[in-house]
Amino acid sequence: MASDESKETHLKARKLAITGGRVIDPAQGIDRVADVLISNGKIGAITESSTGDVPREYVQIDASGKIVSPGFIDLHTHLRDPGQEWKETIVSGTRAAARGGFTTVCAMPNTDPVQDTAAIVEDVVRRANSDGAVRVLPIGAISIGQRGKRLAPMGELADAGVIGFSDDGNPVADANLMRQALSYSVEVGLPIINHAEDKKIGAGGVMNAGTVATRLGLSGVPVEAETVMVARDLYLADLTKARLHIPHISTIGSLAVLKSARERGVDVTAEVTPHHLTLSDEWVYGLNGSVTEAVGSEAYDTNTKVNPPLRSRADVEAMIEALKEGLIDIIATDHAPHAATDKICTYNEAAHGINVLETAFSSVFQLVVNGKISLVRLIESLTSSPGSILRHDLGSLKNGFPADVVIIDPNSRWIVDPEEFESKSVNSPLSGVELTGRIVHTIYQGETVFELNGDHIEAGTRS
Amino acid sequence: MANPTTIRTGASGGTEVTQASLPNTTGTITVPRRHLLDLDDLTFDEINDLLDSASGMLEIIGRDIRKTPALRGKTIITMFFENSTRTRVSFEQAGKILGADVINVSASASSVSKGESLLNTVKTLQAMQIDALVVRHPHSGAPYFISNHTDAAVVNAGDGTHAHPTQSLLDLFTVRNHVGDPSGKKIAIVGDVLYSRVARSNIVAFQKMGAEVVVSCPNTLLPDGWELDTTLGDETGFGGLRLANSVDEAVDDADVVMALRIQQERQEAGHLPSLREYSERWGINSKRMALAKTDALLMHPGPMNEGVEISSEVAHGAQSVVEEQVRNGVAVRMAVLYTLCAPGKSTRIGSGEDG
Numbered sequence: 001m002a003s004d005e006s007k008e009t010h011l012k013a014r015k016l017a018i019t020g021g022r023v024i025d026p027a028q029g030i031d032r033v034a035d036v037l038i039s040n041g042k043i044g045a046i047t048e049s050s051t052g053d054v055p056r057e058y059v060q061i062d063a064s065g066k067i068v069s070p071g072f073i074d075l076h077t078h079l080r081d082p083g084q085e086w087k088e089t090i091v092s093g094t095r096a097a098a099r100g101g102f103t104t105v106c107a108m109p110n111t112d113p114v115q116d117t118a119a120i121v122e123d124v125v126r127r128a129n130s131d132g133a134v135r136v137l138p139i140g141a142i143s144i145g146q147r148g149k150r151l152a153p154m155g156e157l158a159d160a161g162v163i164g165f166s167d168d169g170n171p172v173a174d175a176n177l178m179r180q181a182l183s184y185s186v187e188v189g190l191p192i193i194n195h196a197e198d199k200k201i202g203a204g205g206v207m208n209a210g211t212v213a214t215r216l217g218l219s220g221v222p223v224e225a226e227t228v229m230v231a232r233d234l235y236l237a238d239l240t241k242a243r244l245h246i247p248h249i250s251t252i253g254s255l256a257v258l259k260s261a262r263e264r265g266v267d268v269t270a271e272v273t274p275h276h277l278t279l280s281d282e283w284v285y286g287l288n289g290s291v292t293e294a295v296g297s298e299a300y301d302t303n304t305k306v307n308p309p310l311r312s313r314a315d316v317e318a319m320i321e322a323l324k325e326g327l328i329d330i331i332a333t334d335h336a337p338h339a340a341t342d343k344i345c346t347y348n349e350a351a352h353g354i355n356v357l358e359t360a361f362s363s364v365f366q367l368v369v370n371g372k373i374s375l376v377r378l379i380e381s382l383t384s385s386p387g388s389i390l391r392h393d394l395g396s397l398k399n400g401f402p403a404d405v406v407i408i409d410p411n412s413r414w415i416v417d418p419e420e421f422e423s424k425s426v427n428s429p430l431s432g433v434e435l436t437g438r439i440v441h442t443i444y445q446g447e448t449v450f451e452l453n454g455d456h457i458e459a460g461t462r463s
Numbered sequence: 464m465a466n467p468t469t470i471r472t473g474a475s476g477g478t479e480v481t482q483a484s485l486p487n488t489t490g491t492i493t494v495p496r497r498h499l500l501d502l503d504d505l506t507f508d509e510i511n512d513l514l515d516s517a518s519g520m521l522e523i524i525g526r527d528i529r530k531t532p533a534l535r536g537k538t539i540i541t542m543f544f545e546n547s548t549r550t551r552v553s554f555e556q557a558g559k560i561l562g563a564d565v566i567n568v569s570a571s572a573s574s575v576s577k578g579e580s581l582l583n584t585v586k587t588l589q590a591m592q593i594d595a596l597v598v599r600h601p602h603s604g605a606p607y608f609i610s611n612h613t614d615a616a617v618v619n620a621g622d623g624t625h626a627h628p629t630q631s632l633l634d635l636f637t638v639r640n641h642v643g644d645p646s647g648k649k650i651a652i653v654g655d656v657l658y659s660r661v662a663r664s665n666i667v668a669f670q671k672m673g674a675e676v677v678v679s680c681p682n683t684l685l686p687d688g689w690e691l692d693t694t695l696g697d698e699t700g701f702g703g704l705r706l707a708n709s710v711d712e713a714v715d716d717a718d719v720v721m722a723l724r725i726q727q728e729r730q731e732a733g734h735l736p737s738l739r740e741y742s743e744r745w746g747i748n749s750k751r752m753a754l755a756k757t758d759a760l761l762m763h764p765g766p767m768n769e770g771v772e773i774s775s776e777v778a779h780g781a782q783s784v785v786e787e788q789v790r791n792g793v794a795v796r797m798a799v800l801y802t803l804c805a806p807g808k809s810t811r812i813g814s815g816e817d818g
Contacts, residue, residue, distance in 0.1 A: 209687040209688070210688055211688065211698065211699050211700065213686075213687070214686035214687070214688070214689070214699070214700075214701075215699075215700040215701075216603055216604060216625060217604075217622070217623050217624040217625025217626065217660060217663060218603050218604070218623075218624075219624070220687055222687055291698070292697055292698065292700055292702075294501070294503040294504035295500070295501060295503055295504070295607070295626075296504070297607060297610065297611055299604065299607060300604035300607050344582055345581060345608070346581065346600070346602035346603075346604060346605045346608055347602065347603065347604050347608075348603070348623070349581075349602065
């Protein structure tokens, strides 16, 4: 069979067999070489590896030597649509997600207009269903216009399909409004996701306070700007018995208060981004820069500017440890595409945010390569753990679940070239960095939505 | 005559370019360069060569007809996104004495609030065939950004709270002319360390030249993680810097006392209870100068708030070299512009060969 024909076949095949891969499905405790059968967009069975001998009606995808995982779920994505379509759209953002192995992305509400009414949310849902490469689950605003004054209509937003509430980027500064938001959300049953940052303490800082900031003369945001608000939110969640989800946690102090809240039984989950697991504030000094050396031309890379800022090495190590032991539940990208004009400027002027979706898995896979975290835990933090926060039938290869599957080549080495991104934007500090491990095939509801060209996989050819 | 040196092109890529060396150098420049962004990437010898060159320039400034053709046909643009009189005029004067055409561009950072505009401004100027861009910008790192997008030599005339290398060169030059080799000398810097690019560049510069640097300021004006009454380790990038517990400790037996300008905004931002209290506790006056060495130099980068960080009595007293600093500023900036822009080895200045 000619491979072009078969490619056409498997893209829309009703029945697919992903054979011979190392199947990792943490929700079911599966980690073995097996075949995954897909039928009519749903997961069928996980069978003993057939070594190519699958029923005739199945189109086979050979995954031998590869890892087969449930499609990743990103609880924190900025699609910029509507309002900033020059940075990203639902189409480009979901294509970027597919290239990064994500089959579900949760879209933050800081669009223009803000996702603070059902009509706006329904528009995103409708367009995502018709145009998106992968599933888009919207997040509604906590407050009208994300202005932190009046609560958004949470019930109406929940009915429109949001999976949580956030004024992302705009912390809920008013403690009483935060208390009311948490309290009101109890009946709705969805988490409040508050970007935890006391902007007063941050005092307009543009990077993490510390040695690098001092050396570069950049104003610093101390870790306490995050920690104090995480602590406040945890106590308010305790007071209201609400569900709190802490986005992009990044400080050792936040972990300490999180741990103590867990022990008190607070209903809290937490996420960490790939960059806070892999990059320290020394990257602002230049790739692997050191303040003991002269400031070079690679310093002040605006692609390292993100909020919360890249932290110290000690913070990074603590995030890895907390993810490993489960204190941090999940990895979420905080994918924040920005146009070149927002980044080709001085560090002070640059917009906050990193383009993450297409480098997310590979960057955190380096932690597996370096023996800092297990592959199973890593995949759990991208699949079943976010799935359980969403309380949807997602993040596992259980029989009857949507057939969202990602195939990973753990040995493929590649150099990040943002020009190749599906994303409309290129704001990645990892440009030119070599990574090991790569997404080679992404299947969403039984259909191929991304397949890496080249020699990495012979997907679609029957042996 | 010194050997021609090659220009470091790391900042913007491209090929190596041969350029004439400094006048009056001993041929010790080993790392050729095309920009002056800070002093941290200059070697001990490079700094000394620049200072040697400045001595020659000072002689030119003292002539009746202070004009040389050294940079004739060269265009220098001063681009100040922040108000400054002395630094801009100093660069303009330096360029004009060397015979260059100097064009002053002033723009507020707010009118060029987006980086695309800064980028476009630079590209526009670049298209007009300029040789050097002297940049003052309120954002740290701006000259580094600009140097990545232009072929012209970029001179940092002060960027945010990061660096002010020509101020450091003139301070080193002034100290060398009075105290001699700064090595082993105690330099007390008193003032707003957190926001001062002069403090940062001078710490780097004087430490590089072997001096012992001590700073004193309110704890609220120290960078995060710097603790009073400690000495910084190498991992901070300012290894060996002493953070004095009191201004008296800092100036005690000092060879040089440097007062920094304190801005009214610091009081408004809550860093200080009042300028009055600052003046009481950190102001440099004759009583505090008496703690320093008898012939200690009193310096200030200007402009001074007399009566706040420095008393009028000492500002204009016998130990003050504040006005000399200004004069020396022109000389070191001539040395810098010449080093970066000189057209070839045919022209030497400060050696009697020029017209």
